[in-house]
Amino acid sequence: MREATGGYRRLLRQRRVWVAALAVACAAALLIWLAGHEAAMGAIQRALARITSGALNLLGHRTVVTGTTVASARFGITVVTACTGLFATGLFLIAVLAYPAGWRSKLIGAGVGVGGIFAVNVIRLVSLYYIGVHLPGFLDSAHQLIWQSLLIVFAVALWLLWAGRWARVAREA
Amino acid sequence: MWRVRRRSKPVRLTTQLLRFVAVFLCVLVVLAGLWSFLAPAYSTAVTGAARPLFRLFEAPNVTVLEAREAEIWIYRVVGPGRVAPFTWFDRYTFFAVIPLLALLLATPGLGWRRRLARSGIGLGALFLIHTGYLVASVELSYAAIGLTPIGPFLTNTLDLWQVGVRVLWEAAPVAIWIVLTAGVWRRILRRNREERRRDGLPAEAIEASG
Numbered sequence: 291m292r293e294a295t296g297g298y299r300r301l302l303r304q305r306r307v308w309v310a311a312l313a314v315a316c317a318a319a320l321l322i323w324l325a326g327h328e329a330a331m332g333a334i335q336r337a338l339a340r341i342t343s344g345a346l347n348l349l350g351h352r353t354v355v356t357g358t359t360v361a362s363a364r365f366g367i368t369v370v371t372a373c374t375g376l377f378a379t380g381l382f383l384i385a386v387l388a389y390p391a392g393w394r395s396k397l398i399g400a401g402v403g404v405g406g407i408f409a410v411n412v413i414r415l416v417s418l419y420y421i422g423v424h425l426p427g428f429l430d431s432a433h434q435l436i437w438q439s440l441l442i443v444f445a446v447a448l449w450l451l452w453a454g455r456w457a458r459v460a461r462e463a
Numbered sequence: 464m465w466r467v468r469r470r471s472k473p474v475r476l477t478t479q480l481l482r483f484v485a486v487f488l489c490v491l492v493v494l495a496g497l498w499s500f501l502a503p504a505y506s507t508a509v510t511g512a513a514r515p516l517f518r519l520f521e522a523p524n525v526t527v528l529e530a531r532e533a534e535i536w537i538y539r540v541v542g543p544g545r546v547a548p549f550t551w552f553d554r555y556t557f558f559a560v561i562p563l564l565a566l567l568l569a570t571p572g573l574g575w576r577r578r579l580a581r582s583g584i585g586l587g588a589l590f591l592i593h594t595g596y597l598v599a600s601v602e603l604s605y606a607a608i609g610l611t612p613i614g615p616f617l618t619n620t621l622d623l624w625q626v627g628v629r630v631l632w633e634a635a636p637v638a639i640w641i642v643l644t645a646g647v648w649r650r651i652l653r654r655n656r657e658e659r660r661r662d663g664l665p666a667e668a669i670e671a672s673g
Contacts, residue, residue: 435498
């Protein structure tokens, strides 16, 4: 017990622990600010709608974007804040910042995470369009249940992979 | 679902993660199928736990809750013996129970006893967060449209509180899972690093920092 307390005390004396805690707090504050900022979120939603529409058009659909809505003659989806993957990305970044790795590893992790979650999110939106066209009765479950959970497990697995394989662990003082 | 510590032959991290994702998906499919049967009972339980909290926070108590199958309807007292619908929470509001259980059941290196105990603790914690989310989001909505008088500080920061509550609601299953399984994953990652060091792979390189 005394050893454990000593371990925590030693940990708290390390500067990197406090720097990481500060970085995590900043990331969490930025996430909350961004989620509540209509202009910033609107820009992200419009960009995501355009990218999704581009991907669907590459696959042979004729979709157009109006604001944050991607629509064709057959079906339409609207990209709202929850569809941006912002929360999953934010949590991933917080987990990367909190992990005791060097800053270069953290940067790589952040890049891999943001890119990976963004790509999966585009796949998610494209798949929801397809489900909306071909299996409309399944859309609600796929949107609210299946993809929410898949995004969570993807972010978690990606982080674990990064922490286990790519993160260069900082030396404990 | 399996015990890493008892294995004599080391299992690679990527294999473990693939198994983790595979078990997660299997459990998710099963539990998602069961959700339509479980959700009404869960919503009723959340409603039952939230009622005394509304009574605690409101004077007079103006909120009336009704669990309609898996949905929760919020009514507000508008006169003697009269209520009007205010808002509702759809049947997916509390679905985070399923990914949390799937994450806990898929986590390697936990025995069945510890897995069940942590699932119970995790579900209890998530239930409390869901109950708090229900109460907080309704009270913040009242404040946002002027039904509840609030001070200047809360008025200026109301958006942040609303977003904060939503972020907490979204992050809850992952945060609870991290708290309950951090030790297991720390062991797995440490073992992975040791194995890679033994194999002479470059990922074990340690860099000085801070």
